[in-house]
Amino acid sequence: MSRPLRLGIVGLGGATMSMLPSLLADPRVRIAGVADVDPTGRDRFAADLGVPAHDRAEDLAADPGVDAVYLATPHALHAGQAIAALRLGTHVLVEKPLALTVEDCLAVHEASRASGAQVVVGHTHAYDRPVRAIREIIASGRLGRVAMINSWYYGSFLYRPRRPEELDTARGGGILFNQVPHQVDLVRLLGGGLVRSVRSATFVLDPQRPTEGGHSTFLQFDDGAAASLVYSGYDRFDTDEWHGWIDENGRDRTPEHGAARRALRAAGGPDAELGLKAARGYRGLPQPPADRSGLHQPHFGVLLVSCEGGDLRAGPDGVVVYDDRGARTIPIPCDGPFPDKSPVLDDLYRAVVLGEPPVHDAAWGAATVEVCRAVATSARERREVLLEHQVPVDPAQRAALTA
Ligand SMILES: NC(=O)c1ccc[n+]([C@@H]2O[C@H](COP(=O)([O-])OP(=O)(O)OC[C@H]3O[C@@H](n4cnc5c(N)ncnc54)[C@H](O)[C@@H]3O)[C@@H](O)[C@H]2O)c1
Known part of the structure; x- marks a missing residue:
């Protein structure tokens, strides 16, 4: 395919608003259509970009001018929309979580396998460049085997404006399917994948x-490595404080504790909250930041990996290595779009155009959801849960296991 990958966008909420700067900056991708049940932002988006608009994801996926769809709809819709697109031979980039159950994830995997169309699950913070760089250092073997991985995140998740189902666990609400997948994905990437x-x-x-x-979780990998995952979305302590007051996307921010709680209280009531949530949707094309001086790498709180020969930390401007020589930062330039989600587009392009199997395919997404569900089961039943659907990071090793 010498022409750009033609991508249809499904769902114009907060996820798409974060992805849009990377999509618009990438010459390998062209936005070729949009679908959303809410016409407000959708029709404006279609007019701004001169692309067709649809109500239904299936109609967009069936458009012969669309090679792949980006599914950025509420969690519960991901599996059905992905399977419908895959059956049409349309490739899929789907937001995390791939689905709410392991069974639905595996059905997406089967639809991908049957049609030959690719699935990439992302963006998650496992795509952050510092996480990728840590992965490369681990894979090089120069610090020896991985022992302990710590992922700690404290922020305001629960007090950002939410739709009612986002506060109802039975419908996929809370942190378990929205935030924990970031942590699970990144510790699986660094720990080899097999929890x-x-x-x-x-x-x-x-x-x-x-x-x-909130949760506090202990994972053990097949090879004995362990991960500690801690998350609080209660807007009290904030791990940005330990990260130089740089936000999750990588921008300098004002120190503030409890601001999201206070803003929600001031808005007054569920209807106002719904209005605030809707306001996060499309309101015009994003402009690149005029001043890049306050921009750094994205992060997901504290990420610290201990290997035999040293510790590795995802820092604001690169990977910090602590070894026998002391501490030093391997810098990672911040010269991409903001926020920078382009690594997930690299994966999509390589999978669809170059035929390279993505790490974050549907089997990987199923394994991450399996861990998230195990978090819920373990907490409810107060016991250790053993896993059955884990896959390794290395696609060659994965292919050998399934052969
Ligand atoms: N990777 C990230 O950093 C990140 C960030 C935010 C959200 N997300 C993920 O993205 C997904 C969407 O989250 P959000 O916060 O953008 O939600 P949102 O509610 O802000 O937006 C969802 C959009 O989907 C549209 N929609 C609903 N039903 C639809 C249907 N049947 N067909 C077409 N469009 C439909 C809604 O009108 C809305 O515009 C979630 O699964 C979430 O986990 C990921």
């Missing part, structure tokens, strides 16, 4: 927002 067991405690600390907002 053996999960022990977790989850927490609902605000009866007004009655869904999981």
Whole structure:
């Protein structure tokens, strides 16, 4: 394919708004259509870009002018929309989580296998350049085997404006399917992918927002390495404070604790909250930042990996290596779009155009969802949960296992 990959966008909410700068900056990708049930932003988006607009994801996926669709709809719709597109031979980039159950994830994997169309699950913070660089250092073997991985995130997740189902665990609400997949994806990428067991405690600390907002989880990998995952979305402590007050996307921010809680309280009531949520959708094409001086690498809180020969930390401007020589930063330039989601587009392009199997395919997405579900089961039943659907990072090793 010498022409750009023609991508249809499904869902013009917050996820697409984050992806848009990378999509618009990438000469390998051309936005070729849009689908959203809400015409407000959709029709404006279609007019701004001169592309067709649809109500239904299936109609966009069936457009012969579309090679792949980006599914950025609520979690519960991902599997059905992905399978419908794959059956039409249309490739899929789907937001995390791939689906709400392992069974639905595996059905997406089967539809991909049957049609030959590719699935890439992302963006997650496993795509952040510092995480990728840590992965490369681990793969080089120069620091020896991985022992402990720590992923800690404290922020305001639960107090950003939400739709009712986002606060209802039974419908995929809370952190378990929205935020924990970031942590699971990145520790699986760094730990080799094969999680053996999960022990977790989850927490609902605000009866007004009655869904999981915190967890403390211990994962053990097949090779004995371990990961500690801690998350709090209660807008008290904020791990940005330990990251030089740089936000998750990588921009300098004002120190503030509890601001999201106060803003939500000031908005007053569920209807106002829905309005604030809708306001995060499409309101015009994004402009690149005029001043890049306050831009750094994206991050997901504290990420610290201990290997036999040293520790590795995802820092604001690169990977910090702590070894026998002391501490030093391997810099990673911040010269891409902002926020920078282009690594997931690299994967999509390589998968669809160059035929290179992506790490984050549907089997990988299923394995991540399996861990997220195990977090819930372990917490509820107060026991260790063993896993069955894990896949290794290395696609060659994965192919050998399934051969
Ligand atoms: N990777 C990230 O960093 C990131 C960030 C935010 C959200 N997400 C993920 O993206 C997904 C969407 O989250 P969001 O916050 O953007 O949600 P949102 O509610 O802001 O937007 C969802 C959009 O989908 C549209 N929609 C709903 N039903 C539809 C249907 N049947 N067909 C077509 N369009 C439909 C809605 O009108 C809305 O515009 C979630 O699964 C979430 O986990 C990922």
